[in-house]
Amino acid sequence: MLQQMEGDSAGDGETELLDESHYVAVSPRPEPAMSNISENEFSCHCCYDILVNPTTLTCGHNFCRHCLALWWESSHKNECPECREKWEGFPKINILMRDATDKLFSEVVQRRRMEIQANPKISRSLLAFQRHGDNLGRARTTHNRGAGFFFSGVLTALTCVAVVVLVFHWGSGVMEQHDLLISKPVSHWTSEDVVYWLENLGPWTEPYRGAFQQENVNGRLLLMLGDEELMKKPYNIENSVHRRAVLAELDRVKALGVKPPQNLWEYKAANAGKSLFLLYALKRSPRLTIFYLYLFDYSETFLPFLHTCCPPFTHTEEPVESSFLKTQLEPSWQQWVEFLVKYCVLPYQLIAEFAWDWLAIHYWTSRFIIVNAMLLSVLEGCFLWRLWTTARLRTLPQQMWNHLWKMLSQGFAFALMWPFVPQFVCNCLFYWALYFSPIINIDLVVQQLMHPETQAQ
Template structure:
């Protein structure tokens, strides 16, 4: 009798490699070109590409953890699958080769990731060169040349903002944007353009099909899941179908196109935008308290779900105002950050929009850093010389609320000038002011 026959059954019955789970968590098929993310999850490369192109989100579809860099194919796992499960792997590979859209999606994904890496590397080099030049200027001219550079940069930005506003004034005030038009009044061309806004994949593959079937706003308002299959075909990838169907349902629920960027939000809610910019810049804690009391569903709830996310809340739920109340864990993460460093929350929220507004998001991040430094210097000064009174607190509250009630009386052109100056010029001025205060403290 052999030694294996003398062993108990639970020691001899070992699981084989074929019994292990090598399925992709997105398509639930065998992993093809498995790509490992920072969180450790493995996905088919074409599934990851479709997920990214569907919403431009650099997060894991399974755990929603953000991933950085350009994810590569896990060659060890791929070799393992080819060696021990070659027949099933080859069969799945040949099946996917029949769909040319998958190869296009992977190529587009790799192209965007490469561009992003090159842009990030170039930005780091520019910042490094500017930092070295700034140090050299301070050493040679005692900071005089550096101050002149900042002044010149502010003047140039001011001139650029005024030129941009003048051009915008003559071209219209944004009233022709699709967000200002009910869905049922959209034309066939507007529906096709709206479909194309969901990504390059939607513009190339589905916008023309909606236009070919003459789908206008009235038909879009009553479109169902079965109708979508008749328009775009039954071979639509599940990720694409989920994104398109979710967007159509949100538009049907709201009756209008929800704003998807800063400019559309400003066109729909001009007063709220000005109030947000002023309040978040000068009184962030009071601002979030006001949002919790008076704008909970539309503003506060989406914000807290973005800065303290949970797995069961999607972007479609936030856009359709169907998000659940924050959990106890979200409050425990949100409140300490709001009290100690509110600009960190704003920076986290801004980072999520980096792919939509790259320059604007970077300037907002700079403003968050400079405002945090200013607040730290103010706390240090208050700690050494306490000067807190009821008049000071009332002044802060009144200073936040007065602009909200006065903005309807101010001409729109003046409001736009103030808005763009605050967003694009003020971060540079604030950063230079922090430098001057830091040098004065030294």
């Protein structure tokens, strides 16, 4: 009896286990309740629309990227628009939520993205917000540089000291002969000064220097020489082109009263303030500076500059003395067309071509100027590309007007302060802008090319 009861109970247990296993086996798997998902779970707490490029803050709230950028630009606060808790670092896009919204609400998200791209105000806010994040990243990187940043600062300080020492050495040294001639009146020239003046005109004057030296021609006698005297003995300059070149340069000497500058260092020694002004003005605003030379320094500076950058179209190479005479002539219409195209499109190329022509005289200085002109052209191109990609070309006239007003005010301030600035300080500024400006511009070009706003959005 007991065995039968135990067998019945065991059978009932097996039956219950079978029933339970059958129940577990046949129970349906729960399916995700997709019908319960609504737009509220994927809505921005600023615009109350479907999230576009959702950005999650440290507090957990989600916002559209452009909504957060607009909020940051208007409030200038790194805090959540809803709970006012400050976020840490720079907010990033929640990739998982972005993929979910793109899949669930593809039509709405696509429509909203088109509206955002067509709105220039939102584009500017996004660029400013991203620029803020990039600056935070660069500041964090600079803060973490450690010893490298320290040694970079030491190198900069040593560079400044080197500039000061070099300027002091050059400024306190004995003046060379060409430095004396550009400040010495022609009536006080000695026979050695006259021979040196002829030597600077070019190698074509070598056959005539001996006659001038034998006749002991000084400055007073040089001023009385004319075409007939140069053609006859003892000078015997029978070549008409050579005589015209000597007389043309002699007319310049008579007009100035001293030897006219013929290279960068002579021009700086004769026009210290003007050279410093032109150096900084050509870097900041080449078009305005060249226009200034056209209006106020046409024959002495603008004409040689134009003939050097846009030489006349000739099929044969001309002698040096003939090319010297052509720099004093009016340019042809072909030269004007070439000059105006370069002036409007690539003004820094004009400066590079002018420096290239002086490569044999100023070897390293010309190379620094050429490299700096190329870097400034890249920076100007990045600026125009940024205006184009952000749909801000219509603001270009206003920016040009602001730039014009800024340059005029700075030029007026420079003219007022120049008499009170020590010459040593001016020399430091001159050599710094000439030799160290390219190094600074290299860093600016790298930043512009790596910056998001220089790329198409």
